[in-house]
Amino acid sequence: MAADYATFGLAPAMRAGGVLADGAYQVHRDFLDFIVDGRPLLFQLSDLDAVSPLASDVPPAIFTAHVRSLLLEAEAPLSGGRYVIYGCPECEGLECGAVTAVIEEDEGDIVWRDFAWQTSETADLERDGYHGIGPYRFRAEEYRTQLERLRAPERRRVLLIGARVAVLARLAAALRTIGIGAEIAADTAFVPPEELRTYGAVIFGKAVRERERAAVRQAFSSAGADVAYVDGLAPVIPLLVAQIEHALDRGPLGRRLTGLLVAEGEASVEVTSACRVRLTAYRIDRLNRVHTQEVFDAVLEPGTHRIPLDARAAKGGSFVVARTTGSVLTATRTR
Known part of the structure; x- marks a missing residue:
């Protein structure tokens, strides 16, 4: 019988910082969460305050080591072939507790299995196992492609x-x-x-x-x-x-998107060959709130094009990003 595959992906996630009731501080952490079958894996764990090893504030050498570990290019850091999936947001100590799992290659696929809450070198699956989570079988190409992008x-x-x-x-x-x-x-x-x-x-x-x-x-x-x-x-x-x-x-000169200027209620866009161009406007108001507006998305012929911007996108303090395949430009609104 064919194996049932789960999909694997990564997406930005956040553990919000703040001040606790006793006056202590909770650290803000940004990290990449594991997306399994379209859902963040962290959400499937009951009320867990944790982050993945793929945090944005870890030194580059450590981040790369975590990626290599998940790719099975290094030995498992814990006994029994176990890897840390989520750990303490405040420190890296295992004694605070971590969600771990066995990660292995099986018949050309990548399998995550035997999830557990672990506070020491060995995990007690009977007592601390997440019995409703996994096992997950991922297609190796999809799995490796997602992680390789981080290198x-x-x-x-x-x-x-x-x-x-x-x-x-x-x-x-x-x-x-x-x-x-x-x-x-x-x-x-x-x-x-x-x-x-x-x-x-x-x-x-x-x-x-x-x-x-x-x-x-x-x-x-x-x-x-x-x-x-x-x-x-x-x-x-x-x-x-x-x-x-x-x-x-x-890269070499001769890109299709070669000019962007924003002034007097319009964006001037220059392209050297026919291409689809998308314009997005960003504005910060007096309360430091960010407003985003998609203002244009169509194919432009070679030449310079003047694209009207409505009053919201043309306000002072606004910025425009122009994108086409393989090229991006930014501009600040000038008076």
């Missing part, structure tokens, strides 16, 4: 520098889902030159002062690293992602 190729890494750590963590998580490696740092004072040379871009938050930016540029220059420097337009994740995608795109 950014050379020069597809970006260093995030800014004061708003929560925004940077969400940005790092979003970038990793599209195959761009991202790390957060206050500066480059203790980053080895050989690591600096692996980055393709650096993005600065608005709060980073000019002398701090100059020190970062000097560190990359001394390391012989040729990187793109990006000034973040606003704390809007899709907008920042688009800026970084554009900065990392160092």
Whole structure:
């Protein structure tokens, strides 16, 4: 009889930070959750405060190690072939408790089975097993494709520098889902030159002062690293992602989407060949709320096109992202 397969995917998730009743702080964590048969696996576990090992704020070497582990490229960290699926959001100690499972390859498929709540080196399946969860059998190609996307190729890494750590963590998580490696740092004072040379871009938050930016540029220059420097337009994740995608795109000239200007209630878009173009406007209001509006989605012929924007998309403090296959541009509304 044919095996029943479950689908496997990844999606950004969040464990909200806050202040507890006793005055203690709860750490904010952004991470990638496992999506099994279209549902977050974490939601299937009863009232569990935990995060996956694929958190946006872990150092790049540790993040890569977690990916390799899930791909079965390294030995299981726990006895019995068990891997941590979800752990404590505040620390990495097993004594706080973790959801673990056996991950193995079986007849060319990947199987997750014997889920349990574990607080020591060995798991007691009879006492602490999640008897209603799994086993899950995944097609190896689908499973590996999803995880391989998290391993950014050379020069597809970006260093995030800014004061708003929560925004940077969400940005790092979003970038990793599209195959761009991202790390957060206050500066480059203790980053080895050989690591600096692996980055393709650096993005600065608005709060980073000019002398701090100059020190970062000097560190990359001394390391012989040729990187793109990006000034973040606003704390809007899709907008920042688009800026970084554009900065990392160092392909040949002659792209189809070659120009974007937003002024006087319209967007001017230049394309070199017929292509489908999508325009999305983002605006931050006086209460720092982000408003998103899809303003255009159609095929454009070669040339320069003037696309009207309605009053909401054309307000001051608004930004526009233009996308076509393999290319993205951003623009700030000018008066």
